[in-house]
Ligand SMILES: Nc1ncnc2c1ncn2[C@@H]1O[C@H](COP(=O)(O)OP(=O)(O)OP(=O)(O)O)[C@@H](O)[C@H]1O
Ligand SMILES: O=P(O)(O)OC[C@H]1O[C@H](OP(=O)(O)OP(=O)(O)O)[C@H](O)[C@@H]1O
């Protein structure tokens with residue numbers, strides 16, 4: 593049975609379970625459940641602390657897991673990134689009280705508070721900067737005000753937490769993170785091919801919509817040029833009319849612009865439909 597680790601709390605937990613649910617897997621109803629067997633899909637889910645997911649996957653006791661790229665890199669385990677999951681996006685950045693520290697080089701000799709010590713030490717080393725890394729469990733932004741650090745290195749999403757703590761980001765992002773599927777060092781692609789295919793299918797169904805339209809034969813090429821699809825659109829003649837019907841996938845984010853352009857190209861009865869799941 594395939595063993596998959598899922599964050600049991602925190603920012604990634606709900607979205608990870610929702611993604612798995614949409615991919616046809618059973619997910620827990622009670623947030624206190626730690627293990628769940630999905631016998632029909634031959635998968636066992638382990639709900640673990642987000643930070644521990646990479647530890648289990650890296651040690652080989654669990655085949656695959658969902659975590660953040662920042663957590664994977666900080667873990668130092670041999671688990672590897674397999675698939676970007678399109679949620680839990682954040683950047684990992686340095687911040688300090690305005691004007692006190694403005695470049696990575698300025699951190700030399702100072703104290704940096706973080707929950708990601710390995711990641712930060714590695715980054716400082718790559719810049720040749722010698723500094724003291726203070727490891728904290730969370731609420732890192734308070735460390736400067738409370739006098740245990742001069743600089744913080746932490747996850748930034750909206751920036752609200754930093755602002756409230758009177759800190760400003762400086763330097764380039766240390767890392768761009770998002771939720772990812774990771775796999776163990778000895779797990780082959782084929783072992784997790786069904787899981788990967790299903791997750792890709794859900795991500796694709798979220799990113800694309802299906803567009804149907806009718807178009808006069810003499811403007812078919814013009815309309816098809818607007819919606820080339822992946823391979824080629826499905827084009828079917830309409831009965832008793834010099835028109836064709838076209839069915840094609842288009843990016844959800846461009847859906848309305850594409851519908852406008854299709855209308856201008858003579859297409860009519862333009863319909864957009866949500867996709868539930870996709871296999872490509
Ligand atoms: N505000 C946020 N927006 C987006 N992603 C975030 C945010 N905060 C954390 N993350 C991401 O979530 C993952 C783990 O962070 P999370 O806060 O869920 O775990 P934790 O800090 O270990 O747990 P907890 O906060 O419950 O102690 C990381 O990959 C991080 O990048
Ligand atoms: O830029 P923002 O949108 O404000 O989000 C970033 C904050 O979210 C996370 O904190 P979390 O809630 O996980 O608390 P923690 O520090 O205790 O982990 C992260 O550690 C930052 O503090």
Ligand SMILES: [Mg+2]
Nearest residue numbers: 602603730731
């Ligand atoms: Mg957190």
